[in-house]
Amino acid sequence: GNSVTQMEGPVTLSEEAFLTINCTYTATGYPSLFWYVQYPGEGLQLLLKATKADDKGSNKGFEATYRKETTSFHLEKGSVQVSDSAVYFCALKRNTGKLIFGQGTTLQVKP
Amino acid sequence: SQTIHQWPATLVQPVGSPLSLECTVEGTSNPNLYWYRQAAGRGLQLLFYSVGIGQISSEVPQNLSASRPQDRQFILSSKKLLLSDSGFYLCAWSVSGTAEAFFGQGTRLTVV
Numbered sequence: 001g002n003s004v005t006q007m008e009g010p011v012t013l014s015e016e017a018f019l020t021i022n023c024t025y026t027a028t029g030y031p032s033l034f035w036y037v038q039y040p041g042e043g044l045q046l047l048l049k050a051t052k053a054d055d056k057g058s059n060k061g062f063e064a065t066y067r068k069e070t071t072s073f074h075l076e077k078g079s080v081q082v083s084d085s086a087v088y089f090c091a092l093k094r095n096t097g098k099l100i101f102g103q104g105t106t107l108q109v110k111p
Numbered sequence: 112s113q114t115i116h117q118w119p120a121t122l123v124q125p126v127g128s129p130l131s132l133e134c135t136v137e138g139t140s141n142p143n144l145y146w147y148r149q150a151a152g153r154g155l156q157l158l159f160y161s162v163g164i165g166q167i168s169s170e171v172p173q174n175l176s177a178s179r180p181q182d183r184q185f186i187l188s189s190k191k192l193l194l195s196d197s198g199f200y201l202c203a204w205s206v207s208g209t210a211e212a213f214f215g216q217g218t219r220l221t222v223v
Contacts, residue, residue: 032211034211036214041219042216042217043117043201043214043215043216043217044155044201044203044214045214046211046212046213049211089154089155093205093211093212098145098157098160098170099145099157099203099205099212100157101147101154101155101157102154103154104149104154104155
């Protein structure tokens with residue numbers, strides 16, 4: 001079946017540090033891949049997405065590249081800010097299927 | 112534009128009491144609808160999935176049920192809440208045949 005695995009958290013970084021949150025997936029066919037972000041006390045917001053192999057999704061300085069050969073969609077940001085502190089979810093979905101999430105990774109950025 | 116409304120935002124209920132959480136979507140027709148639960152310190156668990164009125168797929172056996180009485184209305188219910196039902200409940204929708212989903216603001220349920 002389809003599944004998503006994220007690196008364990010929490011991830012604690014200083015402001016302006018480089019961020020990587022690993023995400024790998026298992027899926028039949030060619031799913032779309034997503035990163036969602038959840039700020040404290042709120043619902044989920046779509047951060048970025050990629051719909052086919054080698055696509056790069058980007059938004060607010062975050063990037064992730066759809067790597068079919070390694071079945072990965074790692075989230076990166078060159079310089080994090082305190083306001084980036086949140087829970088980040090990797091997810092996959094096929095057009096006719098369900099949205100499947102990883103377990104989430106908490107990011108804490110300290111000034 | 113499309114919007115999703117979920118209420119209430121917070122809820123404290125005693126063990127054994129009933130539950131009804133409501134979610135409505137505006138600005139689209141025949142959406143796919145989802146209920147997720149996020150327990151403390153855990154990821155998102157898909158509870159129910161609906162592709163149309165009266166069509167509900169249950170993902171995990173549990174104390175909850177879902178109904179879709181109208182095209183853009185999705186209700187999560189329980190007859191008798193358990194302590195383990197506490198968590199953050201999220202409703203979401205997607206356009207049938209596409210991948211992206213959109214989330215409501217969530218309901219924080221505390222069963223005491």
